[in-house]
Amino acid sequence: DAGVTQSPTHLIKTRGQQVTLRCSPKSGHDTVSWYQQALGQGPQFIFQYYEEEERQRGNFPDRFSGHQFPNYSSELNVNALLLGDSALYLCASSLTAGYTFGSGTRLTVV
Amino acid sequence: RKEVEQDPGPFNVPEGATVAFNCTYSNSASQSFFWYRQDCRKEPKLLMSVYSSGNEDGRFTAQLNRASQYISLLIRDSKLSDSATYLCVVGNSGGSNYKLTFGKGTLLTVNP
Numbered sequence: 001d002a003g004v005t006q007s008p009t010h011l012i013k014t015r016g017q018q019v020t021l022r023c024s025p026k027s028g029h030d031t032v033s034w035y036q037q038a039l040g041q042g043p044q045f046i047f048q049y050y051e052e053e054e055r056q057r058g059n060f061p062d063r064f065s066g067h068q069f070p071n072y073s074s075e076l077n078v079n080a081l082l083l084g085d086s087a088l089y090l091c092a093s094s095l096t097a098g099y100t101f102g103s104g105t106r107l108t109v110v
Numbered sequence: 111r112k113e114v115e116q117d118p119g120p121f122n123v124p125e126g127a128t129v130a131f132n133c134t135y136s137n138s139a140s141q142s143f144f145w146y147r148q149d150c151r152k153e154p155k156l157l158m159s160v161y162s163s164g165n166e167d168g169r170f171t172a173q174l175n176r177a178s179q180y181i182s183l184l185i186r187d188s189k190l191s192d193s194a195t196y197l198c199v200v201g202n203s204g205g206s207n208y209k210l211t212f213g214k215g216t217l218l219t220v221n222p
Contacts (some may be wrong), residue, residue: 045211
């Protein structure tokens with residue numbers, strides 16, 4: 001049984017570009033949450049998707065947007081990248097309260 | 111005030127030492143509490159849930175004090191393999207929504 005799968009594992013983007021990160025949830029999970037973890041910090045909640053709708057959102061600007069598909073997979077989009085967006089982006093899937101994290105996408109903005 | 115605050119660390123201890131991590135949370139309506147472990151450049155992994163009655167898993171003991179909104183983790187007889195960042199995590203539900211809030215983490219290095 002596959003856990004949470006994220007792609008790509010690493011990428012480098014230039015300031016001002018746009019990026020899309022992808023997440024496939026654990027089998028049977030219907031909710032996807034995205035977190036940003038900057039170096040030396042704990043993961044910060046970006047938003048959560050359930051039934052293809054954004055259900056909760058953390059304190060992140062509108063440059064951060066997402067989507068959930070009918071198969072529960074999800075995308076995180078970040079527009080107009082800033083150097084400060086460099087971080088590990090974690091996807092977690094859940095069914096009620098049990099979270100499973102993916103191994104993350106490490107984004108570097110240069 | 112941050113939602114979840116932890117000892118800033120880092121902690122450097124010799125093998126065999128006992129080490130304690132402390133954490134406070136600000137939302138008195140929080141419902142669930144956890145300690146996660148995160149190895150360098152890896153994803154966080156659940157170490158243990160924390161209950162008001164306290165719970166123990168081998169060398170690890172977790173305690174929750176709801177009145178003082180305080181969570182602790184005690185590691186006895188530290189091993190080299192315990193070296194990692196320990197994250198205090200609080201679960202909150204608003205209606206049908208459930209969200210985890212993480213502390214900043216405390217880095218532990220166990221030295222030979």
